[in-house]
Amino acid sequence: MRRVAITGMGAICALGRNVREVAASLCQGRPGIGLIESADCSQLRFQNGAEVRGYHHQPYFEDRRADFLDRFAQFAVIAAREAVAYAGVEWTPELRERAAIITGSCVGGQSTEDVGFHEVYKLGHNRVHPLTIPKTMANAGASHISMEFGITGPSYTISTACSSAAHAIGQAYWMIRGGSTDLAITGGSEAPFSFGILKAWEAMRVVSPETCRPFSRDRRGMILGEGAAMFVLEPLEAARARGAAVHAEIVGFGMSADANHITQPSAEGAARAMRAALRDAAIAPEQIGYVNAHGTATPANDVTEAAAIRAVFGAHTDRLAVSSTKSMHGHALGASAALECLATALALRDGVLPPTANFTELDPECDLDVIPNQARPAEVEYALSNSFAFGGLNAVLALRNAWAGRR
């Protein structure tokens, strides 16, 4: 089996318009949470979100092209462009034919659909825009990435709620590892700030009326986010042979289903996914130095996740750094796992573990070292990135420091 390198990374989210900006925000522990601008929140019980503030499709897309892309698909292409440029991919006809694209998204272009439904239901118009379907479909991100680069290989989209991007990255990792492709673009994108979608989240009573405080005693729920992160994955040996910079290795992927409840998380299901990732990576729990937690800041998730971490890591839990970067980039649903995989890769590459921002006081039921508020310099060899979706579908990625034993 081949080792798998991350050679390119791209991102756009509340923390910045590119990887450099996102990395700086993570290191400074600076949340991108504020008053929601792109939807009217006067009739909502929450007003804050983690948006790409002031976003406009220019300079990224000409008007004519932008007409065909919902905001979520625009984010996907923007992040993929940066990742491909970062990796310095040299396209050949053979590579284009073999390269894979696997993206994750939870709600896809539902914001576009929301506009169309408003037209027919509320305004009584008798037609919706003809691009409503192609802009709404969750695979539009993957499709537009394929057109952007002329990639004609296996391409598809995974939708597993908040785990979507982790499942996508995991599948791409396995494809490279197993030899069925030599280059994959993978990650996730999301843009859920539309009134109808926000109303649906409000009804679940899981969104915080203030900010996102994972693992804090006074946490009041999640903060929705948006954006995308995309990666270029290649076989490690080939990447080194062509002189590409390797940002981190992906070394394991584990999945599980809770088979329990459509919204309530299960510690056992979460633990099984972490164990599966460790087994896939052939590493022991004691080798993990950092966990990027799912950490939504809902009362239920954080307690369950803390119990799951303790079940997997035992006494090593007390030496394990754990943080939730959702405290900064928000919960970007199907893009979340990609943003968190990025945060994990940056932590390994730059030797700085991102903090859990907005932290006040530890909840005794979440007894973890959560890196409160201040980033921590630390050289870590192995890290996990956890994603536990509504519906109980869990996905965990294991990453390795590309510099381990080399610097």
Add this chain to the structure above:
Amino acid sequence: MSDELTQRVLKTIATSKRIPIEQVTIESELQQLGIDSMDAVEILFALENEFDISIPDEEVRNVRNIRQMAEGVEKLVAAKAAGSPAGQ
């Protein structure tokens, strides 16, 4: 608490969660009725529709039984009748 309001609350809870009405009493605990947190959110939605009120998140955080639900509804219905924005 008025009997009529109590009966409407009990009926709304029973209907929304498909629980036999005779099992739902003002003394029932949510846990005892097999109502988990997602069920409770559905019940709040049904109560909001039934009484045309808006139940704030802070009011529901520590609700554990039917009496607390009924008392909360009564308060919001009274606020609405008094024309206070709390009942809007």
